[in-house]
Amino acid sequence: MKPRRWCSISHILLLGVFAGFFVFAQLQSSCKAKSPQPSAVSTPIPPIATSSPSVSPLPTTIDSPPVEEGKFRQPDLIELVKLEPTIKLDVRYATSNNFVGRPLYTEARAFLQRPAAEALRRAHQKLRQQGYGLLIFDGYRPWAITKLFWEVTPPNLHNFVADPRKGSKHNRGCAIDLSLFDLKTGQEVPMPGAYDEMTERSYPTYKGGTAEQRRTRDVLRAAMEGEGFTVNEYEWWHFDYKDWRQYPILNVSFAELSQSPEKSNRPQPIASQAGRS
Numbered sequence: 001m002k003p004r005r006w007c008s009i010s011h012i013l014l015l016g017v018f019a020g021f022f023v024f025a026q027l028q029s030s031c032k033a034k035s036p037q038p039s040a041v042s043t044p045i046p047p048i049a050t051s052s053p054s055v056s057p058l059p060t061t062i063d064s065p066p067v068e069e070g071k072f073r074q075p076d077l078i079e080l081v082k083l084e085p086t087i088k089l090d091v092r093y094a095t096s097n098n099f100v101g102r103p104l105y106t107e108a109r110a111f112l113q114r115p116a117a118e119a120l121r122r123a124h125q126k127l128r129q130q131g132y133g134l135l136i137f138d139g140y141r142p143w144a145i146t147k148l149f150w151e152v153t154p155p156n157l158h159n160f161v162a163d164p165r166k167g168s169k170h171n172r173g174c175a176i177d178l179s180l181f182d183l184k185t186g187q188e189v190p191m192p193g194a195y196d197e198m199t200e201r202s203y204p205t206y207k208g209g210t211a212e213q214r215r216t217r218d219v220l221r222a223a224m225e226g227e228g229f230t231v232n233e234y235e236w237w238h239f240d241y242k243d244w245r246q247y248p249i250l251n252v253s254f255a256e257l258s259q260s261p262e263k264s265n266r267p268q269p270i271a272s273q274a275g276r277s
């Protein structure tokens with residue numbers, strides 16, 4: 001009897017192992033089938049996966065801007081609406097209406113280094129003849145915010161954000177995110193994709209959207225290129241000023257920029273501005 005009972009127990013155990021393996025295999029195959037599918041979102045265009053995920057995850061030890069060798073020009077960040085009051089602001093990072101979903105800036109302000117700010121003003125003035133003005137989403141961005149963007153963005157979408165180990169041209173006060181507004185209505189002009197949208201609609205070469213959307217996107221690009229800015233290859237709204245290499249990466253808060261010019265010229269930590277907590 002003993003051997004028989006042992007035999008039946010071992011059969012039950014064996015059946016259990018097979019059943020467990022079968023369930024595990026099913027779960028595995030269903031996870032693999034689901035993982036490449038985009039989540040249920042309204043956009044018909046799936047997020048773009050990078051072909052070469054060569055950038056390793058950000059080490060948690062990076063808590064300060066990269067140290068750069070060489071000589072840089074003295075920073076001279078200018079508040080855009082003080083230079084040109086008819087420029088419009090829509091600083092999304094000072095609101096919850098951004099890809100992070102919460103305010104990152106404590107103040108809705110936009111700055112650029114003086115030569116870039118003056119070039120932007122000229123572009124804005126020339127656009128008047130075509131019935132448009134410039135609508136600014138973001139200019140100078142403290143380094144701590146660039147680091148936060150990198151950390152909250154999935155690795156396959158890292159081509160839409162700057163690597164904090166290298167810093168961003170926004171950190172140098174030489175990059176601007178912007179669109180157009182209609183001078184008659186004051187409303188933002190529709191573009192082929194939305195600001196900070198992480199799909200191919202954001203590419204300045206995207207062929208979709210309406211002909212009018214592509215036209216206004218190209219009007220913005222031509223106006224900016226005419227004043228020494230270059231469009232980002234992934235973002236129709238992002239432009240770099242030609243002299244960006246001449247300026248250092250900064251980590252100064254907007255509030256500190258309003259203080260003495262000497263203080264604003266020194267890279268400083270801005271822990272108080274990076275998020276709510």
Ligand SMILES: [Zn+2]
Binds near residue numbers: 170
């Ligand atoms: Zn940008």
